[in-house]
Amino acid sequence: MIKSLAKHTNRKFWGWGYADFCLTEAENTAIEEAGRLLAPEGGTPVSIPQLAEYNLPKPRISPPAALKPLLSSTPYDRLFHAYGQSCADILRMLMRDAPNPPDFVAFPKTQKDISHLLEWMEKDNIAAIPFGGGTSVCGGVEPDVGDTYNGAVSIDLQYLDKVLQIDPVSRAAHFEAGIFGPDLENALRPHGLTLRHFPQSFGFSTLGGWIATRAGGHFATQYTHIDDLVESIAMQTPRGPLSSRRLPGSGAGISADRMMLGSEGTMGIITDAWVRLQ
Ligand SMILES: Cc1cc2nc3c(=O)[nH]c(=O)nc-3n(C[C@H](O)[C@H](O)[C@H](O)COP(=O)(O)OP(=O)(O)OC[C@H]3O[C@@H](n4cnc5c(N)ncnc54)[C@H](O)[C@@H]3O)c2cc1C
Known part of the structure; x- marks a missing residue:
């Protein structure tokens, strides 16, 4: 059972698609053949990432009580929002390399929620990163914002879908x-x-x-x-x-x-x- 505040938890946290997306036998065979051509000496197979395999830093910020119901710091939510979907993003996930996940992920349900979140983040110098589907391929959703901010919060818009x-x-x-x-x-x-x-x-x-x-x-x-x-x-x-x-x-x-x-x-x-x- 995945712990999350998200509406949709059926996507892979480490790469493209739904968690139960599988390759067909023909696709697996094609990959093995391509692998033999590219690396005839053989490679090391990488297992499917599990949430517990990532060494996540503790959140650096503490949200006000009124906003806590909108915020999640579960491993699934933080890892899902750590990267977009570029090749480099997926490779870093496969290498269990996610040193800069958001401190929290916010799931606003109304415009008022968004303005309260922005008010808090501006006051406490926290980077606010809007997040739609997270399919960015240019680092647009990556919360690696450096030391000038006290922290980073990914603001996921999935409940604003009417x-x-x-x-x-x-x-x-x-x-x-x-x-x-x-x-x-x-x-x-x-x-x-x-x-x-x-x-x-x-x-x-x-x-x-x-x-x-x-x-x-x-x-x-x-x-x-x-x-x-x-x-x-x-x-x-x-x-x-x-x-x-x-x-x-x-x-x-x-x-x-x-x-x-x-x-x-x-x-x-x-x-x-x-x-x-x-
Ligand atoms: C397999 C694949 C295929 C792709 N195909 C295409 C394609 O055909 N054409 C194309 O143009 N792109 C393509 N992309 C890139 C990507 O899908 C697009 O840029 C898409 O528009 C991003 O939408 P998203 O909802 O996933 O946004 P996200 O990835 O969540 O965010 C992208 C950027 O927009 C910002 N953002 C997101 N939502 C909001 C919001 N509500 N308010 C303010 N800022 C926001 C984020 O902060 C980030 O900077 C592809 C990517 C992949 C992985």
Whole structure:
């Protein structure tokens, strides 16, 4: 039984996919053959990582009592949020090398929770790292923030996953940022609509993550960049809420959407967004 505050605990904490994802016999044979070609002298097989095999440092910070129900420091939660999903990330996990997990993982359920968390972290000089699906391949969710912070908290958006509105007339929909790709498309399908944004990480990445990384839907053609599909964005920043206006098009002034698109969690936490549908 995995100890966790997360809604979804069926993913591997050390690599891609669900914990019960297995390779087929044919895939295992292909890997063995490739291994023989690459390392004819043979290699050392690596066993599947177990939670108890990691030497996790103790959390360096102590949260206020009011926020404790939102925060987890279980080994599964800390290790799951220690890295993204790049090859280097998975190799470090296979080597049982995770010296900088987040001190805590926060699971906010409302925008108010997020603003309380940011208030505490700003006051106590703690790095706040937004976390969508954790499929980043460029260190975007890694809590190795150096000594200038007193600690690091990963803020996982998985409970903010609601469909807020679907508007078939203007072909747009309003979602919370933590919704995963398949849930978003499943909500649109009965209306005959689609966002048609299909990154290769679709199954395990979120709307907020797509916006924060300016994702490209490499499994589709034509309008595949999330930039073209976003109508407006709402964000909680350490200075309060920030949101852009929902307009069919605008040429006036600085584009707030363009500022938030690709912000990789550096400006604040994207909480919800309106997107254009097809
Ligand atoms: C196998 C694989 C295939 C991939 N295929 C593609 C592809 O086809 N196209 C592509 O563009 N990318 C691809 N990626 C990269 C990655 O999936 C994308 O960058 C994706 O958009 C990340 O979404 P996420 O929800 O997993 O975000 P995370 O990995 O959790 O976060 C990514 C960054 O965004 C920030 N962030 C996340 N959520 C929020 C939020 N709500 N508010 C503010 N900041 C936030 C994080 O702090 C981090 O900096 C792939 C990765 C893998 C491992």
